[in-house]
Amino acid sequence: MNLALYLEKYSDEAKCIESLRDLRLKEGVVCKKCGHKEHYFRKGDLKFECKKCHSRQSIRSGTVMEHSNLPIRYWMLCIKLMTLTKKSFSALEMQRIIGHKRYEPIWLMMHKIRLVMGKRDMEYQLNGYIEMDEGFFERIDNMEVIKEKKEVGTTKPEKNKRGRGSERQAKVLVMVESKPIQKECAKGKPDRKVGYLKMKVMEDLKGKSINNVVQESIDEKSIALTDGYRGYSKLKTVINGHQVIIEPDKTKASKLFPWANRAISNAKKMFLGIHHNCINDKYVQNYLDEFCYKFNRRYFGDKLTDRLILASIKNTWY
Secondary structure, eight states: OOHHHHHHHTSSHHHHHHHHHHHHHHHOOOOTTTOOOOEEEETTTTEEEETTTOOEEETTTTSTTTTOOSOHHHHHHHHHHHTTSSSOOOHHHHHHHHTOSOHHHHHHHHHHHHHHHHHHHTTSOBOSEEEEEEEEEEOBSOHHHHHHHHHHTOOSOOOOOOGGGOSSEEEEEEEEEEEEOOSOOOTTSOSEEEEEEEEEEESOOOHHHHHHHHHHHBOTTOEEEEOSOGGGTTGGGTSSEEEEOOOSOHHHHHHHSHHHHHHHHHHHHHIIIIITTOOBGGGHHHHHHHHHHHHHTTTOTTHHHHHHHHHHHSTTOO
């Protein structure tokens, strides 16, 4: 539904509670004490009561909203806005739109929703032909050290290495399904059809680390397409096929891995436009999870919001 209808459906807290109750009963509420699945709903204290052992749990229990004091309407509105565009919202902008006085609860709410997105994408593996490449994202790994240097009077920024050895950049392994297209494509368009995308922050880009992530993220029957980086040299021990494509000309190399390069470029533009590249090292994966979640569901349309709400109320979100 469009934004106007959505706001009408969740116009006040009572409607949000009623909708959340119906969704939870439809998905099935499981008693934490005895495992029974039939419950009453108590309107007085907004709790589900088990029909067997009569133990109670909050309407928020087991959902992304558990332990949160924010109104349920804030959560519904935030989920809608985060899925409304291909880009994203900063926590400060979300705070202004919602109209909450404090910044920190809104920031935490958005990160919890991003954790739901990442958890949901972990439930499936990529398969077929997989483009693999490394991305390097600007980060702030130690805010306190930077602040102390400014207070001391250090004006010249430290020179850091670029690329794989950089201390200032988060190392990200990018994996995207890329199926070859048999028919002739229009000029300027890739000759490969893109599928699903995964982006994982890495401590290092050594062969062992890459193989561990590949085992979790890619089906073993898949075929990886990579450049000549030696970290990919042992991929055949975890998946069936590995094709190495080496192109010395950098202008042509980007066309060999079109979707991996586009994913990296678009993610960087999102970071620059919304977060101004000032992302703490701890949360880079969360922002990438949001980007991948929306990329993988780019054709869902209005269903994207409903899918995310359902993922947020399941007991397995954490």
